[in-house]
Amino acid sequence: xxxxxxxxxxxxxxxxxxxxxxxxxxxxxxxxxxxxxxxxxxxxxxxxxxxxxxxxxxxxxxxxxxxxxxxxxxxxxxxxxxxxxxxxxxxxxxxxxxxxxxxxxxxxxxxxxxxxxxxxxxxxxxxxxxxxx
Amino acid sequence: xxxxxxxxxxxxxxxxxxxxxxxxxxxxxxxxxxxxxxxxxxxxxxxxxxxxxxxxxxxxxxxxxxx
Numbered sequence: 001x002x003x004x005x006x007x008x009x010x011x012x013x014x015x016x017x018x019x020x021x022x023x024x025x026x027x028x029x030x031x032x033x034x035x036x037x038x039x040x041x042x043x044x045x046x047x048x049x050x051x052x053x054x055x056x057x058x059x060x061x062x063x064x065x066x067x068x069x070x071x072x073x074x075x076x077x078x079x080x081x082x083x084x085x086x087x088x089x090x091x092x093x094x095x096x097x098x099x100x101x102x103x104x105x106x107x108x109x110x111x112x113x114x115x116x117x118x119x120x121x122x123x124x125x126x127x128x129x130x131x132x133x
Numbered sequence: 134x135x136x137x138x139x140x141x142x143x144x145x146x147x148x149x150x151x152x153x154x155x156x157x158x159x160x161x162x163x164x165x166x167x168x169x170x171x172x173x174x175x176x177x178x179x180x181x182x183x184x185x186x187x188x189x190x191x192x193x194x195x196x197x198x199x200x
Contacts, residue, residue: 030181034181034184034185037185038184038185038188041185041188041189042190045189045190045191048191049190049191085181089174089177089178089181092173092177093170093173093174093176093177094170094173095170095173095174099170099174100174100177100178103171103174103175103178104178104182107178107182107186108192110195111186111192111193111194111195112191112192112193113191113192113193116191
């Protein structure tokens with residue numbers, strides 16, 4: 001009986017925490033993600049231009065040759081940020097993550113400069129050529 | 134003659150009773166839905182990525198047309 005009150009109190013706290021635990025995690029802040037992506041952009045551009053990384057067919061960055069640990073960490077961070085933003089945009093557009101990735105892949109292929117590594121839908125890597133005038 | 138008229142009137146009433154007005158449910162074309170989703174996706178992607186892609190040295194963003 002001595003412990004009945006603390007146990008009941010603990011039980012009440014646990015029950016009270018259930019809805020919080022069951023709720024969806026909060027959406028990431030798109031402004032913060034964009035700021036970080038902007039900060040990482042020069043280094044990513046440099047790696048892309050050097051042909052060391054490319055854009056795969058899921059709208060993520062992928063190594064095309066051996067990278068340093070620092071470079072690997074940069075790509076990992078960028079891809080995590082991209083995933084978070086794709087998930088957020090899918091939720092906003094009321095569509096699937098795959099649909100967002102597919103549309104972004106198309107956009108990346110269109111916007112990428114010539115000479116960059118891209119991956120086609122059949123997983124084949126190619127370097128973008130100049131658009132015919 | 135009277136019987137024929139009566140028979141004709143009865144037939145007319147009977148046939149009118151058979152007129153059936155059927156209202157088709159409104160169908161929303163799947164093409165339209167797909168277009169709307171694609172437009173929403175394009176808008177969301179443009180809103181977020183156009184800034185970043187414009188700032189990138191290895192991406193070229195085509196200027197958007199004014200409506």
